[in-house]
Amino acid sequence: MALTNFAGLTQEQLTVWERDTWQMARNNMFLNRFLGTDENSMIQRITELTKTKKGARAVLTLVNDLVGDGTAGDRTLEGNEEALTSDDEVIQLDQLRHANRHKGRMAEQASVVRFREQSRNKLAYWLADRSDQLAFLALSGVNFSYNPDGTSRVGSDFPYLEFASDVKAPTANRHVRWDGTSAKSLVTANTASVASTDTPTWNMLVEAKAMAKESYIRPLRGPDGMELYNVFMTPTGVSKLKQDADFQAAYRSALPRSKDNPLFKGTDVIYLDGLAIYEYRHVYHPSNWGSGSNVKGQRVLMCGAQAMGFADIGQAEWIEKGFDYDNQQGISVGKIMGMLKPQFHSIYSNSLEDFGVLCIDTAA
Numbered sequence: 001m002a003l004t005n006f007a008g009l010t011q012e013q014l015t016v017w018e019r020d021t022w023q024m025a026r027n028n029m030f031l032n033r034f035l036g037t038d039e040n041s042m043i044q045r046i047t048e049l050t051k052t053k054k055g056a057r058a059v060l061t062l063v064n065d066l067v068g069d070g071t072a073g074d075r076t077l078e079g080n081e082e083a084l085t086s087d088d089e090v091i092q093l094d095q096l097r098h099a100n101r102h103k104g105r106m107a108e109q110a111s112v113v114r115f116r117e118q119s120r121n122k123l124a125y126w127l128a129d130r131s132d133q134l135a136f137l138a139l140s141g142v143n144f145s146y147n148p149d150g151t152s153r154v155g156s157d158f159p160y161l162e163f164a165s166d167v168k169a170p171t172a173n174r175h176v177r178w179d180g181t182s183a184k185s186l187v188t189a190n191t192a193s194v195a196s197t198d199t200p201t202w203n204m205l206v207e208a209k210a211m212a213k214e215s216y217i218r219p220l221r222g223p224d225g226m227e228l229y230n231v232f233m234t235p236t237g238v239s240k241l242k243q244d245a246d247f248q249a250a251y252r253s254a255l256p257r258s259k260d261n262p263l264f265k266g267t268d269v270i271y272l273d274g275l276a277i278y279e280y281r282h283v284y285h286p287s288n289w290g291s292g293s294n295v296k297g298q299r300v301l302m303c304g305a306q307a308m309g310f311a312d313i314g315q316a317e318w319i320e321k322g323f324d325y326d327n328q329q330g331i332s333v334g335k336i337m338g339m340l341k342p343q344f345h346s347i348y349s350n351s352l353e354d355f356g357v358l359c360i361d362t363a364a
Helices: 011-028 112-140 161-166 201-213 235-242 245-254
Strands: 043-048 049-053 053-065 086-091 094-101 175-181 183-188 227-233 270-271 276-278 297-303 308-321 328-340 343-345 352-354 357-363
Touching: 011 112, 043 053, 043 328, 053 201, 053 308, 086 094, 086 308, 086 328, 094 112, 094 183, 112 308, 112 328, 161 328, 175 201, 201 227, 201 245, 201 276, 201 297, 201 357, 235 245, 235 297, 235 343, 245 270, 352 357
Parallel strands: 043 308, 175 357, 227 276
Antiparallel strands: 049 053, 053 086, 094 328, 175 183, 227 297, 270 276, 297 357, 308 328, 343 352
């Protein structure tokens, strides 16, 4: 009886499966909705490496605005030109891998091809989900040793990723707390001061948008060319926002009176006053904020252009291997990538700032 050669894929077949796996992962990624290839994207995707004397690097370039006032009338311009200034942010690269392995030929009585397909599906979802988790932790300035719910990861290799050391806490001028209890305003960030009543409101978003604009966080270009910021909250956070009377009034007034009204159809994104509000489960949401370390919080992210750089290098690598004389079969997938929340020296505040993200700590 002929046995199926599990590891016998041709190189062409392996290439197809590698592409399919990464395509499935990309399609499953929440962050894929925000990827772009230029400086006007929220997450700038870099697929080519820059050659240097130290080897190949993924480089994200941030260009500052001009600071000079130019020349009036016929006054001499030649010799008074202003040089463009830029910061090159290097994205560290590393490989993220995972694998499946079945017990053996007798235990695996189902088709080997079926195992392969199931493994591809599960590994693709794993790669997408973990990429999303890493991205939201990096944007929030939270170490990779934590889960999105604030608990510590156990036995995780995430802290060993090369780009894990580049995760930086939010800068002071781009990190605030919503005080919905007394000040009812954005105040200095302090997670120990978050109260259970400091849930997100429409007034919070209005203030945050003004702060983002006054901090020169460059907005994105949305539908019809309008300027907007992407806002990310937990599903619970969005539910609290929807219960705010001011938000309800603003949203109701902005929508058309028709059967296509999102209030009646449901939607995964709310467009309102230059904001695109998304709910997502991997927004950072620890349960140990507040003076008693018992308040469930969330780190709301308001993102503009180039909030993150994502190095996406090559296809995922698909490896099949036989163990115990091919009685057991294993499948692994690996992807070379890198992530970085860029920071730059702002010419407006004369200090180091997160380039494209404003963090707002609230209760959830």
